[in-house]
Every structure is written in structure tokens, then in C-alpha cells.
Amino acid sequence: MMSLNKHTILGVTAAIFTATAVFAGGHNASPEQKAVNARQAHMGLYSFNLGILGGMAKGDVEYNADVAMAAASDLAALATMTQANYWMPGTSSDDMESSRALPNGWTDYEDAIEKSKGLAMAAVAMKDAAGTLEGVRGAIGAVGGACGACHKVYRKPNS
Numbered sequence: 314m315m316s317l318n319k320h321t322i323l324g325v326t327a328a329i330f331t332a333t334a335v336f337a338g339g340h341n342a343s344p345e346q347k348a349v350n351a352r353q354a355h356m357g358l359y360s361f362n363l364g365i366l367g368g369m370a371k372g373d374v375e376y377n378a379d380v381a382m383a384a385a386s387d388l389a390a391l392a393t394m395t396q397a398n399y400w401m402p403g404t405s406s407d408d409m410e411s412s413r414a415l416p417n418g419w420t421d422y423e424d425a426i427e428k429s430k431g432l433a434m435a436a437v438a439m440k441d442a443a444g445t446l447e448g449v450r451g452a453i454g455a456v457g458g459a460c461g462a463c464h465k466v467y468r469k470p471n472s
């Protein structure tokens with residue numbers, strides 16, 4: 314059994330203090346920065362799940378129905394979330410260095426919502442299809458297309 318000597322205790326205490334400092338840093342972020350972080354995290358989850366399905370569709374990763382259905386189910390859940398509170402006004406790429414969300418996303422709001430609905434529909438279709446490899450292959454183009462359609466108009470290109 315591991316013995317808890319003085320050094321172990323000091324090490325654990327230091328680790329707890331470090332974790333607290335990181336946590337406090339997160340709390341000190343502005344509401345705007347927290348909103349940007351949240352929606353970029355949402356996008357990261359899209360990417361993670363689409364990556365799994367894309368890998369299988371291309372044949373880079375062996376198709377597995379359970380894995381594919383879980384990825385498609387999470388993608389559909391994400392795509393049907395409102396996301397309302399993290400597309401906060403005042404957080405465009407004109408307002409903040411950390412944001413790549415172009416200002417027209419707020420001025421052309423109706424169209425941006427349509428783009429978002431386009432992804433929701435494609436993701437739900439993927440969820441229904443992901444039980445077979447043919448299904449994934451048939452549904453993936455529309456999902457990727459819906460991501461790209463929005464990025465093309467509302468995401469600042471990488472500079």
C-alpha cells in the first residue's frame with residue numbers, strides 16, 4: 314500500500330492549489346469570452362463526431378454500427394440544441410480577437426438560423442441512417458455540406 318508521507322501530502326496540496334488557480338481563471342473570463350468559448354466547444358464536439366463518421370465513410374476506420382450510431386446520435390442532439398445564449402451580441406470577430414464569427418451572423422440572423430436548421434435536418438437524417446455503412450456514406454455529404462455552407466458565409470477564414 315502507498316504510504317502517505319509528508320512529501321505526498323505537500324504534492325497533493327500543491328496540485329489542489331494549481332487546479333483552483335486554473336478554475337478561478339475561468340471564472341474571471343468576461344461573459345463575452347465565456348460565450349465564445351462555449352460555442353467553439355460546441356463546434357469542437359461537432360467536429361469530433363463528424364470525424365468518426367467521416368473516417369468510417371472513407372474507409373480509414375473500420376465501420377462499427379454502435380460507434381457510428383452514438384456519433385450520429387450525439388451530432389443530432391448537438392445540432393438541435395438552441396445554442397441561443399452563446400451567440401451573444403458583441404462577440405463577433407470585429408469585437409473580439411478570439412472570435413471568428415463574422416458580424417453578418419447577427420445582421421442576417423434569419424439566414425444564419427436557416428443554415429443551422431439545415432445542419433439539424435442533415436444530422437437527424439444521419440442519425441436515422443447510421444446503422445449501416447451504406448447509410449453513413451449516403452448521409453455524410455449533406456452533413457459536411459451543411460457545416461461548410463454556414464462557414465462559407467459566417468466564419469472568418471483562417472488568416
Ligand code: HEC
Pocket residue numbers: 349352353354356357359360363411412413414415418425426428429432456457459460461463464467468469
Ligand atoms: C449556423 C452556422 C454554422 C454551422 C451549421 C456550423 N458551424 Fe462551425 N462555426 C461557425 C462559426 C460562426 C464559427 C466561428 C465561431 C467563433 O470563433 O466564435 C465556427 C467554428 C467552427 C470550428 C472552430 C472551433 C474553434 O475551436 O475555434 C470548427 C472546428 C467547426 N466550426 C466545425 C463545424 C462542423 C464540423 C460543423 C458541422 C457538423 C459546423 N461547424 C457547423 C458556424 C457554423
